[in-house]
Amino acid sequence: MAINTSDIQAIDSAHYMHPFTDHKGLAEKGARIITKSDGIYIWDSKGEKILDAMSGLWCVNVGYGRKELVDAAAKQMQELPYYNSFFQTTNVPAVKLAEKIIKLAGDNYSHVFFSSSGSESNDTNIRMVRHYWTTLGQPERTVIISRNNAYHGSTLVGSSLGGMGGMHAQGGMISGIEHIEQPYHYGLAPNKDRDAFGIEAAGWLEKKILEVGADKVAAFIGEPVQGAGGVIIPPKTYWPEIQRICDKYGILLICDEVICGFGRLGKWFGSQLFGCKPDLMTFAKGVTSGYIPLGGVVIGKRVAKVLIEQGGEFNHGYTYSGHPTACAVALANIEIIEREGLVDKVHNETGPYLAQKYAELAKHPLVGGAETCGLVAGFVLMKDKANHVHFDEDLGVGMICRGHCFANGLIMRAVGDRMIIAPPLVITKAQIDEMIRLIQLCLDATLADLKKQGIV
Ligand code: PXG
16 A cells, blocks of 8 residues: 655654654654564655664564464464453463463462553552452552662552652642662672662662561562663672562562563573562563563462452453453464574674674764663663763753664664664674674764754
């Protein structure tokens, strides 16, 4: 179907309200219309080929153009497109997917609750942990501790859990959420020993627990690696220490695996890489590689046992909990990840290769704090990295760099001045080389721009 770009842009501007978008700015420029995809590439309506180093929005783990996933959806839709799991009914794909996810998660877990997104799943988490403590006769344990710059979704619960001031400012926050500082070594304490900083940053949790009162705290929630906050990779000492502190005070640990789960960090779940055993794990995105919406919570035995044996009816659920078509696509997606050995490939081959390439990229005069973990990576654009001087925030240097990426056929995200990537797990070494060449080119163009404007 031929597409008239300016017609679609005009209708888009007249009727389609986009997420996280300044519409006045967009109307002037017109949205970029993405029309097709294959592997790690997407194309726009003008025929430009773009290397999608963000896997859509951190989700297209097996890459675009997988007919198997289309076939799985079509087959399921012909048999049973939809049915609910309320009123003592179930469906085969949901049952099989729950069993499969528990096998991947390991011994600590027994049940899965399904939703359609990461935000909904975190809402489920909060309902679940508060219900858990009430069932155990400790209803005053309601407070959830989270972190600054965290992202846990965009519903009111998700944004309250998250640590983004801009989101809190629009619509407010639910009560009972506390935040501690994030474990951002390069940003907060670059001159400190990294591992010692990890212990110190975990210690902020203990301080907050004591401030709130341990008997009031229900859970701590964190992304194993903070994604939307700018790919903040914690020191290896951080999560084991967080686990120790949660255990010490009997507090539930929730890992939000929406980005880190399903192979992104070279393990099925990020918490498996960092050596902690959360009581609850949020998932979404990579479970279906984004081909169809699905999310959920993997429930540890400690919580499941109490809810099932003592909790009575859990007054919670979504129309699409356990959606058969979404679950069938997830099963086919996990089969591809297993058959192609993508988790091990990230761990043993492409992850280490990307790390090596980022170590080279770190020599660029603009690049500070370049780090990778599996197939997520980030660096911060620095004015004077020798003296650890950042650019003035108002200059929008990250957006300048992102503009060059857009113009040169590369999707790389800017979070402030942090430039981040999360390419599909199917990316090859040759494609990593191609991606790095493009990043280098965009960095050079950004530097030239900044010099021309007299900023550096
Ligand atoms: N938790 C985490 C860790 C996420 O990254 C969510 C929950 C919410 O999932 P849903 O499916 O409700 O969107 C996310 C989503 C960005 C960006 O700008 C990241 C997300 C969503 C939108 C934008 O990087 N992550």
